[in-house]
Amino acid sequence: MNQIAATPNAATAETVAAPVAAPVATPATIPDATEVTAVTHWTDRLFSFRCKRPAALRFRSGEFVMIGLPGDPDPVTDRSKPVMRAYSIASPAWDDELEFYSIKVADGPLTSRLQHVRPGDLIILRPKPVGTLVHDAILPGKRLWLFATGTGFAPFASLLREPETWERFDRVIVTHTCREVADLAYGRAIVAALPDDPLIGELVGNKLSYYPTTTRQDSVHTGRITDLLRAGTAQRDLGIDAISAATDRAMICGSLDFNIDIKAVLEGFGLGEGANSDPRHYVVEKAFVG
Numbered sequence: 001m002n003q004i005a006a007t008p009n010a011a012t013a014e015t016v017a018a019p020v021a022a023p024v025a026t027p028a029t030i031p032d033a034t035e036v037t038a039v040t041h042w043t044d045r046l047f048s049f050r051c052k053r054p055a056a057l058r059f060r061s062g063e064f065v066m067i068g069l070p071g072d073p074d075p076v077t078d079r080s081k082p083v084m085r086a087y088s089i090a091s092p093a094w095d096d097e098l099e100f101y102s103i104k105v106a107d108g109p110l111t112s113r114l115q116h117v118r119p120g121d122l123i124i125l126r127p128k129p130v131g132t133l134v135h136d137a138i139l140p141g142k143r144l145w146l147f148a149t150g151t152g153f154a155p156f157a158s159l160l161r162e163p164e165t166w167e168r169f170d171r172v173i174v175t176h177t178c179r180e181v182a183d184l185a186y187g188r189a190i191v192a193a194l195p196d197d198p199l200i201g202e203l204v205g206n207k208l209s210y211y212p213t214t215t216r217q218d219s220v221h222t223g224r225i226t227d228l229l230r231a232g233t234a235q236r237d238l239g240i241d242a243i244s245a246a247t248d249r250a251m252i253c254g255s256l257d258f259n260i261d262i263k264a265v266l267e268g269f270g271l272g273e274g275a276n277s278d279p280r281h282y283v284v285e286k287a288f289v290g
């Protein structure tokens with residue numbers, strides 16, 4: 001696989017769309033292989049890529065699958081075990097292709113290599129989607145809050161392009177908390193494209209509120225979203241009197257600490273956690289383990 005240079009910020013995000021590199025292996029040698037079609041580097045730590053959608057893959061917007069790359073062959077047996085990780089599908093269920101949004105961990109078993117994929121390369125994708133960030137797991141309501149940190153935005157990139165999201169709620173509030181402004185670039189681009197989307201643009205109308213916050217760099221909304229909610233600042237900025245179980249629903253995808261913190265905030269407002277088998281007011285998923 002060839003390496004492409006990461007770009008420093010959104011303004012210079014580099015999309016690679018032409019198939020240039022030879023595949024790392026052929027579909028015949030890798031079960032569940034699928035071909036990468038485009039790659040965009042957003043920062044030196046974040047990238048997104050698209051790939052062909054296996055014909056057998058059916059999923060609900062917001063779910064995740066296992067993706068990976070072949071591992072190195074064992075020196076004794078010459079067999080290799082693939083390196084697989086959970087990834088939220090960032091594209092909506094109706095899309096012909098699949099999109100993923102990824103961190104680059106320098107010494108990460110998967111992403112130290114995955115960050116170098118190019119169009120034409122093959123990745124492994126197990127077509128068994130699961131997850132709790134789905135419409136089936138929350139009750140109908142008036143407002144839907146999507147709370148993400150970092151790459152936890154990925155399932156919401158799917159749900160924001162899902163017509164059901166806009167049909168079920170009068171207002172959709174997307175919060176995305178990252179360390180620096182540049183880390184918001186992918187989410188900002190997804191949100192910015194919604195009004196002009198040929199399928200859902202009209203449904204979005206004036207229902208969308210975008211509330212990005214940064215914790216290590218000053219921006220329009222500086223601080224953790226949890227602190228901004230506890231202080232009532234976010235509600236004031238968004239023109240919301242009160243968050244309550246009668247009106248508000250939420251989906252959460254962030255680090256373990258963030259998830260614990262925001263759950264406490266929502267429970268304080270009287271919201272209860274739901275699941276596929278027991279839809280309630282909010283649902284949670286980890287954006288990563290560790």
Ligand SMILES: Cc1cc2nc3c(=O)[nH]c(=O)nc-3n(C[C@H](O)[C@H](O)[C@H](O)COP(=O)(O)OP(=O)(O)OC[C@H]3O[C@@H](n4cnc5c(N)ncnc54)[C@H](O)[C@@H]3O)c2cc1C
Pocket residue numbers: 064085086087088089101102103105107108109110111112150151154155285286287288289290
């Ligand atoms: C349900 C679920 C969905 C996920 N969806 C995504 C996704 O859409 N995009 C994505 O990039 N990752 C996602 N992850 C994390 C992903 O599974 C891998 O951990 C990640 O790709 C890094 O893999 P790795 O082998 O390079 O490093 P790993 O050995 O898996 O991780 C090494 C360390 O890097 C840190 N880390 C891992 N992932 C992240 C992350 N996403 N953001 C910040 N720090 C991280 C952790 O401290 C971890 O201990 C998801 C995880 C879960 C459980």
